Amino acid sequence: MTVMRSTLNPSTTDFARNSEAMVAKLVELDAEHAKVLESGGEKSVARHRSRGKLLARERIEMLLDQDSPFLELSPLAAWGSKFHVGASVVTGIGVVAGVECVIVANEPTVKGGTSNVWTSRKIFRANDIARENRLPMISLVESGGADLPTQSDIFIPGGRMFRDLTRLSAAGTPTIAVVFGNSTAGGAYIPGMSDHVVMIKEQSQVFLAGPPLVKMATGEVADDESLGGADMHARTSGLADYYAVDEKDAIRIGRRIVARLNWHKAGPQPAPNPLPPRFAEDELLGIVPSDLKVPFDPREVIARLVDDSDFDEFKALYGTSLVTGWAQLHGYPIGILANARGVLFSQEAQKATQFIQLANRSNTPLLFLHNTTGYMVGKEYEQAGIIKHGAMMINAVANSTVPHLSVLMGNSFGAGHYGMCGRAFDPRFVFSWPSARSSVMGAQQLAGVLSIVSRAAAQATGREFDEDADAMMRAAVEAQIEAEALPAFLSGRIYDDGIIDPRDTRTVLGLALSAIATSIFKGAESFGTFRM
Template sequence: MTVIGSTIDTAGEAYVAAAESTTTKLAEIDGELQKALAGGGERAVERHRKRGKLPARERIELLIDEDSPFLELCTLAAWGSDFPVGANVVTGIGVVEGVECMIVANDPTSRGGASNPWTIKKSFRINEIAQQNRLPIISLVESGGADLPTQKEVFIPGGRMFRDLTRASAAGIPTVALVFGNSTAGGAYIPGMSDHVVMIKEQSKVFLGGPPLVKMATGEESDDESLGGAEMHARKSGLADYFAQDEYDAIRIGRSIVKRLNWRKQGPAPRAEVIEPLFDSEELLGIVPADLKVPFDPREVVARIVDGSDFDEFKPLYGSSLVTGWAELHGYPVGILANARGVLFSEEAQKATQFIQLANRANTPLIFLHNTTGYMVGKEYEQGGIIKHGAMMINAVSNSTVPHISILMGASYGAGHYGMCGRAYDPRFLFAWPSAKSAVMGPAQLAGVVSIVARGSAEAKGLPFDEEADKGMRAMVEAQIEAESLPMFLSGRVYDDGIIDPRDTRTVLGMCLSAIATAPIEGTENFGVFRM
């Protein structure tokens, strides 16, 4: 075995300071997560219960296998916007009758479960994950439809949700709808376009137009039950495949549907024996310094997440600012690319390109551990071909067909974010640590560039340069970029799939690798032209 050693001093001043910084950030994030967990608040939840209904997360808990984990995704969607944290929908991967499924549950306690612009964006991401990884989709439906005041941002793009459901079905990915309440107007197409539909007696209401709209449109008098009730759809329209007596019965039926799918994974099975890392995951709290300008060794992270802390490093003496190598994680083979000193030089880019090609030859998923300020700039490096070498790495990342998972640990700036498989490069999953930051460049650098450009413009026009105003501008820009590069800001915009506690990294990666193995894992030899 090629076991990684560790030089961390958990009693050292630097480690303690980093751990305290991470713990503080985790507490701040937990406060925001609690807002999502609270749904519409205590009164709304109590009102919902008095109607004999379960909250969304309790429905999920009953649906998934007992004592199995639920990997919630995009929990902080809509953070920092005018809409509730979580965007009125709970989404994630759970195991139902031994099958990993993508579960989408409207939260009716939060604005009636209405779809706002962030609900739409979150739903698109969830459907993308389900289709890439061939995960059966279970929709727990109870929604008042579109958030009408923002319909201009919901209606036109929102149709993609229904398109995605039918495309999943066409691709042979099972879709199941358990209707717990209203599923009105466009929302009626969720059960309408699902392969299997369960409705609940005197509770499910599915219609294109409710009684008031029907009255306005046709003059016809009708009631909820005759127009769109569960019994009507079970007996007359045929929209309901199963007629449940209550919510518990609907969940039981839903589990039975999944059991009968005869669903099989198409990817490789993990090694049966899982070997824990040799080092404590608790120590991940203090590895990333509070000041991201201070470098850290990503091998310390690798040693705490891979099986047996066993890591075969590839080209350790070449391009040493990027650590690459092979390992297993929860029994699954993986290739790892981890930034060691932030900056990517030509050697690192060429090393990464070769490593990505090898991973594709071996049908091995790749994990990218981000802490990069980008590709190196300067006359020497431009003349040395940093553009073509960086482009080579990005080309390899873009065209690689093995699954990618990205973890933003520290900085993820500039084109380095792209080369390390940022959001735009379709990683199967992307998570951030509380310490992460991502932007076009660091706040101080960006403010400095703006200042230099402004100074040059003033000189070209023969105008005096206001040093005091420039100082204020730089401070303002730095503060803005700092705020916009933080993980909660980015997670709120669904630029990641969630912020995770560093100590949970191994567990989260294991769940992702298991989900990924639902689909075939196949590499490619077809890359774009590499400019040599």
Template sequence: MTVLPTRLDPSAPEYTANREAMLAKLDELAAEHAKALAGGGEKYTTRHHARGKLLARERIELLLDPDTPFLELSPLAAWGSDFAVGASLVVGIGTVEGTECLISANDPTVRGGASNPWTLKKGFRAHEIGYANRLPSIHLVESGGADLPSQKEIFIPGGAMFKHLTQSSAAGIPTIAVVFGNSTAGGAYVPGLCDHVIMVKERAKVFLGGPPLVKMATGEESDDESLGGAEMHARTSGLADYFATDEQDALRQARRVVARLNWRKAYADPGPAEPPKYDADELLGIVPPDLKTPFDPREVIARLVDASDFDEFKPLYGTSLTTGWATLHGYPVGILANAQGVLFSEESQKATQFIQLANQRDIPLLFLHNTTGYMVGREYEQGGIIRHGAAMINAVSNSTVPHLSVLLGASYGAGHYGMCGRAYDPRFLFAWPSAKSAVMGPQQLAGVLSIVARASALAKGQPYDDETDATLRTMVEQQIESESLPMFLSGRLYDDGIIDPRDTRTVLGLCLSAIHTTPYQGTKNAYGVFR
């Protein structure tokens, strides 16, 4: 084996400072996660329990196989918006009767589980993940439908949710709805379009229009149960396939449905794998709080991959990008990790070749981000940095092996694209609390705007106010800094969640397992023109 050595000194002052800074960020993250876990707050969770109902995460816990993990996705959706953190929806990947499933659960303690614009975005992202990885989906439904004051942002794009359900079914990916309460108006089409439907006695209410709307539209007098109750749908309309006596029974029946799916992974699980040689706790002290300070990504890799065994590719060429081969929880991976931040022509060419090799061998790729982007300047422009950077982006764009991305530090400019940022459709993308992402760093962006404004004033023959310039630069730096932070980006679903560095190996292992549910094959020659 090629075991990576470590030069990390946990007793060094730099390590201690890095660790303390990371722990402080994790405390901030925990406070925001607590908002999502709290749902609509104590008043509404108490009321929900008083009605004999389970909370969204309690339903998920009973659905899952005992003592198995649940990889929650986008828990901070809607952070920084006018809506509740979490967007009134819990989504993630968990194991039910030995089958990995995509699970979504409305949180009825948040405005009755009504969908807001961020709920849609979160649901759509969940569908992307489920569809790409061929994961059966289980929908734990209790929602009052659209958040009506936001209807202008929900109604038109929201119809895609129904399209997604039909596309999954058409692709042979099972869809299951378990209805615990309201599923009205457009929401009635969730059970209407799923392959399997379970409804809870005297709780489920599924109808296109409730009694008040029916009265206004037709003059007909009706009640919830005769119009859309679980027993009516089980006995009369045929919409319910299974009739549950209570919530626990509904979740038991959902597990039995999954058990009878005859669902098989495309690839067998690889079996036990030797853990890294180094302690995952040490990941807390690797990334400096000042991202201008470089760190060695091999120290991260050594604490992620099996047995810390890593065969580096082109170690002496393009040294600000580390590339190489490893296994992670038994799954083969090719790793690209930024070392010193900047991508030069050599790094771009090295990455392009490495990505092509991974596709030749059908090996998934893991991108570990810490880049300020591609190098600029006369020497580098004349040396072909645009051509070489474009080739790397071409290779990433047309690579067909699964991609995973983790933002460790900086992820700025076109380097974010070349390293398979959100727009390049990685199967999963996570961030550490230390991560930042934007078109460029705050100081650089503020400086560019200052130079442009100064040049404009000079061209017009006008004096330039240095005091105003200083104020503008400070404001711009503060704005870009706040918009670069992981919680801001996670709130907009530009990642699938911010993770504790110590959990990275586990999270990536769960993702790799999900990826291997469906067949994949690397592209061999299907690339565009390389200039």
């Protein structure tokens, strides 16, 4: 065993300052999550309950096995947009009848559960997770369809929702639709393309066109029940496979469907009885400095995440700005790459490339812990080959076929974000801490570059350079980049799967690794050409 040692001192002023800053960010985050939990507001919720209906999260809670966790995904989708934070849908991973499933539940109290562009993107992300990890998909349907005033943003890309369902089914991954209310127009294809469909007596309605549109299009007069009610679909059209008497009965049937799937994990099993870390998870609050320009040792984070704080470091004396090594987390083997001092040099890139190749050779998932300002720039480093070495690392990340998980702890800037497996490189899961920042470069650096370009342009054309205007421009750009680098902004655009409390990181990663182990995975046998 290689049990890690910790030099972290929770009694120091720096630790207290860092912890206070992190807690303040968590309080702000709680306020944003509270907006999501309000659903459509007091009046909408009361109206929904007056109809004898459950809220989306209540339906999920009843569907899940008792006392089992629910890993909610993208809870802040649409944050900062004109749409309700949460994007009128709840998505996540939970255990149903002993089987880990992806669950998508429309939130009917938010504009009738209508879908906007962020709703679609959030569901697309849930579909990707179901496909990549071979997780059964359960749709809890009650939606008024597309948000018509913004249909131009939804209609064309929205067809992917139906494509995803059919591809899941074709791959042998079960899809289940439990219809709690309206499933109209394009939404009718959610049950129409699912393997198993549950509908509720005098409550579920599935039709391509409702009575008003049918009358307008054909002149035919029809009521909701005869056109698309549960009774009709159970007795006449055959769309309904199961006929429930109420919502609780529908959830019971949904659980029985999952229980009868004969679904088993195909991936590796974790080691039994994993030991917790030897250091307190609460100490994760005080590790990341409140000023991200100050470096921190990611080994202190690793020691509070991995089983028994047991970590075998790889190339410890080479490329020391990147920590790499092997561990287990909740019994699952993992390889870890963690930024130590922000900047990635040629040695770090080469070290990462070799480590990624070894992980693929041993079929070991990789965990990337981000705190990087990118690859080093400057004449000395360009001449030493930083471009080809950085490209080598990015090549390895892009072509690695073992599962990747990413956690943005601090900075994640420029091509360093790519080399550490940012969203564009398809990690199975990516989460952020409230302290995270991500953009093409730091705000001051970006504003400074624009200033230098403007100054050079003025000089080239013989114009007098306006220092006051330049100062105003720099201040405005810095403020913009700082705002756009915030984790809530990025999470709102579904660039991560959620902002998590650092103290929950081990649990969240354990749930993610367990979901990943539902599918078989194998390391890459070849990579792109490495420029040596």
